[in-house]
Amino acid sequence: MLRSLDIRDMLLIDRLELTFGPGLNVLTGETGAGKSILLDCLGFVLGWRGRADLVRQGAQQGEVTAVFDLPAAHPARAVLADAGIELDDDDLILRRVNGGDGRKTGYVNDRRVSGEVLRQLSETLVELHGQHDDRGLLNPRGHRALLDAFGAIDLGPLRAAWSARRTARRDLDEAEARLAAARAEEDFLRHAVAELDQLSPEAGEEAVLDTRRRAMQGAIRIREDVARALKMLGGDGAEGAMLDATRWLEGAADRAEGRLDEPLAALSRAMVELGEAHRGVEDALSALDVDPSRLEATEERLFALRALARKHNVLADDLAGLADDLRARLGRIDAGEAQIAALRKQVEASEAAYDAAAAAVTAARTNAAAALDRAVTAELAPLKMERAVFQTLVTPGEPGPDGRDDVAFTVATNPGTPSGALDKIASGGELSRFLLALKVCLARGNDALVLIFDEIDRGVGGATADAVGRRLKRLSEDAQVLVVTHSPQVAALGANHFRVAKSVQDDMTTSTVTALDPGQRVDEIARMLSGDRITEAATGAARALLGG
Template sequence: MLRALDIRDLLIIDHLELSFQSGLNVLTGETGAGKSILLDSLGFVLGWRGRADLVRQGAAQGEVVAEFDLPEGHAAHAILAEAGLPGGDTLILRRVNTAEGRKTAWVNDRRCSGDVLRALSDTLLELHGQHDDRGLLNPRGHRAMLDAFAGAEPELAKTRSTWAAMASARKDVSAIREALEAVRAEEGFLRHAVRELDDLNPEHGEDEALDSRRRHMQAAERIRGDIARAHGLLTEGAEQAMGEAQRWLEAVAGDAAEGLDAPLAALSRAMIELGEAQEGVETFLSALDYNPLDLEACEERLFAIRALARKHDRQPDELAGYAEFLREKLAALDAGDQSLAEKELALKEAEAAYAKAAEALRAKRCKSAAALDQAVMAELAPLKMERAVFETLVSEGDAGPDGTDAVAFTVATNPGAPAGPLNKIASGGELSRFLLALKVCLRGDDTAKTLIFDEIDRGVGGATADAVGRRLKSLADGSQVLVVTHSPQVAAQGAHHWRVQKSVEAGVTLSRVVPLAEGDRVDEIARMVSGDRITPEARAAAKSLLLAE
């Protein structure tokens, strides 16, 4: 509920403080007195996009402060929490507009954006008038209004959940199809590459082992001749010479007493070492024995592994793992058709579930549309529009989370006349009454918002204006309604009454808002009845209207 409004230096308002209460609050005054400025100011603090030249001439800046009561569970609490703004049972909005056009806003004394203000606005206020493109005249909101009237929250929740499941299933199918298409595009390469890798079957570390073996065989070819010649000298020349020398020395050893014992012992040791040398060289020569075809085979496999590694831009030791990776891609391709079939079946089931939920929602909407039409028609009769026809059209629309229906409120103002959108068919006065009848029917249990009606009674008078006033009063029961009106019948229904008046002070035009006591109300309503000259008859009519309240 709007509790207070403080306006400073906006247009023709220097400083204005207003306190509002629950029930029907009426604002009256002559044309041009500044009633629309109050709505402009309220719209400004709520972040609505409006006129740019708001700051009063000569002032450095204009400012509006609005205070709202926020009961527990009010939708504004969630917006405040999401924006990281302080909450509580009181909401204070403040917005400043400098003369240069710079705007700054605060929520509960914390800076905020215009988007946050507008989000809060949607939970705090509803403005209705003959140019109401934010509310009942906006066809984009008609479906949500019908759903609220129908109490279709369970059906909506089911439709939204099945839509989400269907969207997820479609995403799964699309992802699998894209993956399969990408793999199929390279299927030929994959199968050839895997066959090639399987035929060669390279092992981890094989490249290094083959290269080492190749170098060893190439080295053996170079050194084998030299080692063989050395072996010949060791086994033939050296052994024979040392043997003959040993025999000659042993033949004369007895004649030389002990003088040859040491040389003979050394020669004996040398013969032993020579034998070991011969054996070692023979062993090494045996190791150098290889089949020339082995070198050719070794080089052929080594070069094949390296060529395949270059072909796939891999290191030789990575080929085995790369082959496994390619095999997995092929396996995914082979299993993809089965997986796709399963996902497509799940998608069909999800589509069927959504269609069933959307159909149940449509049935609820169609049934409730007929009930809403009857309720609105019942409200139109007292508003002197008993010959008009109101119809809620439920037609096929684009599928979405809220179903497959398009909803539009249409009217025909006279029997036999074609039906059409509210704002295209109805005249100003008729439109006001249609909007009021609709709002009465759609109000339901939603009393959290303050309703503002801007001259919604324009173009009507007499008993019709009285019926308008009584319905506004009914709407205000248990909630808060603000009405800007020129109708004495409507003003008489108000629980709280303010007069907006314009005056010239020191050559400056200013607008004032004055709360009216009971006696002042009689004079104001009498002025609305008779004009500037208040006659006894006008006062009597005003008192009669107030008593009839």
């Protein structure tokens, strides 16, 4: 509920504080008094796009504050949560300042917000209806949602079916794309797998081969020196020379009087050591005996591993894992057709489920449309439009989460004439009554929105105006209603009555709004009945209207 509206230095308003009540709130006043200014100011604080020159002449800035009571389950709380705003109580305070330079600044409970946040909040707080309303009932884009709300149509199963259908189609598309990409490289995969399988690399094999190769290359390089050393230690080398020396010394020992005994003993020991050295070098030479073909085979495999690793841009130790991965990709190609066949069945099943859910919703909408047509027709008769034909068209549309129906409210003002969109067929007064009848049928039980009707009773009077007023009062039983009206019959039904007046003082024009007490209401309605000169008859008629 809109509890209060505070306006400062906006258009013709100097300072204005209004307190609204539940039920039907009516605003009356002479033409040009400034009733539309209130709506301009309310639209400004709600972030609506409107006229730019809002600041009162001579003022540095204008400001509007609106206070709403916000119940715990009100949809505006979701908008506030998305904006990171928490309410400590049920008071929602919207404030917006318009600087003299045209710059606009908005606040929600003293926290600065963008105009977009204000507009999102306004969609959950206020609904404006009038002859030029393109935000509500005249907007065909919203007709389907309005019909669904009227018929209490549960879209949950349909939306779940749409989601499942979309997921199944996405999975199929992705699987087909993967299979197409895999097939594009199938020849490469099969060649690569065959090449890897032929080589059959093992993890850690490169290091083993490299160590073995280095050892064999080292053996080849030192074997010649070891062989030369062995030769020098043999009979043609040190061993032979030592044997010759021993024989010579032994032949001279008898005549040397013992002087050669010790040298001969040392030579004997040396011969023993030389023999051990000779055997050790022989063993070493035998161990260094490298088969060239073995070295060649080792090098060929090592180079093959490294070349294949470079080809696939991986480490040699990763070749075994690469082979497994490529074989898996080939396996997916081989299994791809079976997977895609299964996914196609899922798509078919999900489409059938969606079609069934959409058909059920279409049937429900068709029934709801017929019920809405009957309800609107019943409302049109008291509004002196009993010959008009209202029809809700449910036609095939593009499939989506809310079904595959387009919904449009159409009207023919007279039987036999072609029907069309409300704002294209009906005249101003007719349109107002159509909108009211439609809103009465659609708004039952909806107390989330403040409903504003801007001169929706224009062009009607007498019993028709009384019928308009009674329907507005009926609406106000479920939601707060604000009505700008020139009709005394409508004004008399209001629970709260405000009079808008314009005055000129010191060459400055200002508009004021006054909450009327019972006596003042009699005078205002009498003025609306008779004009500036209020007669006794008009006063009596005003009392009669107020008496109901």
